[in-house]
Amino acid sequence: MGSKQAVRQEKILKFIKSFTETSGFPPTVREIGKGVGISSTSLVSYYLSALEEQGLITRERSVSRGICLVETERETSSQDTISVPYYGYIVASAPLPVEALAGDETVELSRALFDRDTADLFALRVKGNSMIDALINDGDLVILRQQPRVENGEMAAVWVDDSPGATTLKKVYYEGKQVRLQPANPTMLPIYVKANQVQIQGKVVMVIRNLEE
Template sequence: MNQLSPRQQQILDFIRTFLEEHEYPPSIRDIQEGCGISSTSVVDYNLRKLEEKGCIRRDREISRGIEILGPRGRRPRIVEVPLLGTIAAGQPIPVPAADTWHAQAEETLAVTEDIVRGKTNVFALRVRGKSMIEDLIDDGDIVFLEPTRTADDGDRVAVWLKDRGEVTLKRIYRENGRIRLQPANATMQPIYTDPDNVEIQGRFISSLRPSD
């Protein structure tokens, strides 16, 4: 590895420390502020030099796509997932119409690739309520879902209830010509509805509890 300039070593140390503290890479703005650098163009120049010297790998398609290389091994690849709003894990709450509800992301989350389990087009929703608490999904958690219109019995799904114009997160079961949407909370009752009233929007992949 070519010798690093003091500035490049400072940036590399900052990236490593940031990764250890946050479990995701810093943005260029984070590096600029954390290292006291005058402009983002100076940061970008030094990142290119670090890349040329084999210290890091960058994915320019995402804002935090920096991966440290070398003796410590590869860091998990970072992917960006749109956070599309709130989903009820309790009583359903109103959300936008079924054909537009995920058109506008509130923000983008940078997460490691293991969170999305290798799936593509994953989206995230913030949970409101405690009906899935026995599945370790609590109020305020972020759930990651794979877009789908179908699911097997027992799958955890985001379901659009057409007659209410509402969406909820539950386990789905088909029985006796109707749909049972089952909470994972022994104190709560399932929702029973007609199959024509249900539109599956996404299948649960994983969840994340934001740090306090």
Template sequence: MNQRRPTKRQEEVLSFIREHIEWHGYAPSLREISTHFGISGPQNARKHIEALEKKGYLKRTPRLARGIEIMGEPAEVSSVPPQKIPIVGSVRAGSPELAIEDIQGHTFIDPTIFNYKGTHEHFLLKVRGASMTEASIDDGDYILIRQQSTAHNRDIVVAVVDGEATVKRFFKHGDYILLQPENSLMRAITVRDGEFSIVGKVISVIKNIG
């Protein structure tokens, strides 16, 4: 397919999406794109995404938050079959609640969604609460978690505090850890090293599991 050239701003958006995927393992949200470029609102960011998709540079997955794939990138996982992922209880996006519950079922996920390389375990959790809505994680969504015990600043993680789990954005300030909600009406949780543990990192949000 002969691709039409993107505009300068579209090239910048494409580069930002590529770097975000390489660093975080998943695409940025429309809100993150608009914030990064100082664009007035997610709808204007959506116009750039739609233009890049029409020109053949991107592909979007319906009903999948952050479901943006860059076309023409090396297909490292194209031969990997759908992966069977356990659905593990619920976690509250707000005040912490009971941590990791029993496996409630399984579903198959396209490995291209989460850059599968076979080196980590993954599981799904259902979100309840509104503290992460500004990161496009809404009540009733499923979040795909890559199990890991560490995080970088600004990663969205499932953290366990006093035996209870919560979904928050991670920030480290010296000896203190800030577990920040993505809701301007809610307060952060502050803990010290050793007072919490990380269960895993959120790498994708799935709006609907059939």
């Protein structure tokens, strides 16, 4: 079972992968040791031999950094990034052009971030801070799943046909003939509208805020 050895081997594998990705070349025995908390080069070598035995890595004898990860099918075959179509900005003054700009631009995301299908996703960037009540700020990237209905309590991009004439991000609750649009921020009050006046554009599945650009 999850013996200490197995855990460490896993740790070493991860380290090698991470190191190689960031540095451009594999780590040395000593670097691995430092990376995973082993203070003996021979022990690292010991584990490396075990990993080689298992066919998880390849080693060149007496060659510095002579370690090569054996890629698994999953990592090799299915690309681990997905391209999510980017539909531009979501503003509080116009409906979403859901079909219009299809395929124009895309946002690259790691597939590992998502559990379900990634086919019907699309992305929007938030303009203005009118959605701060949903913990969403100006410039945030919102990933949505295109669907006409959501579960109670899920956040969605909703187009309110009526007075405010705006698409916003709110938690949606179906309450009989009306719909309650609940801001994510609990200190703010909900809005009630008739069920036929709201149109679900998609369900919010992820929010990405980049502070560094």
